[in-house]
Structures are given as structure tokens and as C-alpha cells.
Amino acid sequence: MRQKQVYKRVESLIDLKKDHRVAHLESILKEDDLYSFDAGTEACLSISGIIEYARAGYNGVVNIYPFACMPSTATSAIAKPLMNKLGTPYLDTPYDSSFQPGREAAIRTFMYQAHQHFKRHGRKGD
Numbered sequence: 001m002r003q004k005q006v007y008k009r010v011e012s013l014i015d016l017k018k019d020h021r022v023a024h025l026e027s028i029l030k031e032d033d034l035y036s037f038d039a040g041t042e043a044c045l046s047i048s049g050i051i052e053y054a055r056a057g058y059n060g061v062v063n064i065y066p067f068a069c070m071p072s073t074a075t076s077a078i079a080k081p082l083m084n085k086l087g088t089p090y091l092d093t094p095y096d097s098s099f100q101p102g103r104e105a106a107i108r109t110f111m112y113q114a115h116q117h118f119k120r121h122g123r124k125g126d
Contacts, residue, residue, distance in 0.1 A: 028052060034078055041071035043078075050079050050090075057124025060089035060114030067096035089113035 025048035026037045037044045053061050063079060065072030076092045083090035091110040
């Protein structure tokens, strides 16, 4: 109840989409029984969002997350093989503000793969 009151007030100040439901994201996960919304972490939103980007024709997806974040670690474990199966370039990037050897090479490799994906598939709708 309180959430609806706050939403109504914020809606007058910010241009928000009318539908903030996540049911369509849950249905994405249920299609392949990938992860359950019952887990109660943000991983269910991240995984289904990544799938949605791949299906929408994005030429690559980057998952940036705080180092040692358990929901993001779960996301990585599921998303990496899934993106490989879907043929969409994917990069996991844990971040803890320290220097990570090989990060620049990983980013360059991802950019190359995303460019190759674009050359093969273009943009969805083109």
C-alpha cells in the first residue's frame, strides 16, 4: 500500500514507464528452468535481463559487478554458458577498484567479438 503511494508521488516528478512489472522476466527464466525468482536475489533480474538483451539483437552483453557479490557470481555461472549457446558475445567484469592484469585484453577481445557479431547479424530490425 505504501509503495503505491510513493510510486504515485514519484510518477508526477519523473517520467516513468507505466508498467514496472517483472512477470515477463520470470517467464523468461521459466522457459528453460534456469533460475527461480523464489531465490530472492537480484540474480533473477540480471539473468533474465541478459537473455532479453540477447534476444533483442544486442551484439554483446557486459556484466559488471562488485567483486565477491554472490548473486552476480551466480549470474555469471548461468549466463556465461547460456550466452555461448545463444552465440552472443559476453563479458563478466568483477570490479573492486584494483588493477586486474588482462582486463584490457578481455575488453578488447569482447569488442572484437561484438564487432564480428554485428558484421554477421547487424542490428535487429535492420
